[in-house]
Amino acid sequence: MKFKHLILMGLAALILAGCGSQNIPDPDPDSDGMMVDDGSMADTDGFDDDGMGDGEFIDAEFGGDSELTMVIYFDFDQSELRAEYADLLQRHANNLANDGRAQIRLEGHADERGSREYNIGLGERRSQSVRRLLLIQGASADQISTVSFGEERPAAFGSDEEAYQLNRRVEIKYLN
16 A cells, blocks of 8 residues: 555655656847737736726707806815815706716825825725715705826825915716
8 A cells, every 4th residue: 555655655756756857938028128029918017098997078959158267266174165166066067966867986186195094094084074965955866976186186286385286176077
């Protein structure tokens, strides 16, 4: 019985040793030492700039307001809406109430100050603040989705007050 086990273990060792001796060639580098892409390589860049996920501009001929602002700005560390946006949000709410098929995504953002987790929460509070007002003014809950990007998608790069102001926002994206 022991002899049988020794033979099986020996065969297994030979098989494993045979598998380990195969040479797998490296891809052919070009003259600069960089890999040559013949079109079969995977794209690792993530999202490309094809406009997907950006929402759509609503043209005035389709019932949209051609001067409808799509960005709401906030004060530092605040999620309360400024009074200056009341009329704008009323027009967005009217668009949604008049077209039951319309859907929007509210994307909350924050500047780079604060921890990543805090800024995700702040972006969410900002988008929920806009959502609540749109619902009060006649939009339907199933027309509105929210997402928070926190500090991950800045509108302006920099560590000055001008950049911070542009990054404290909720973007309204019409999806259909």
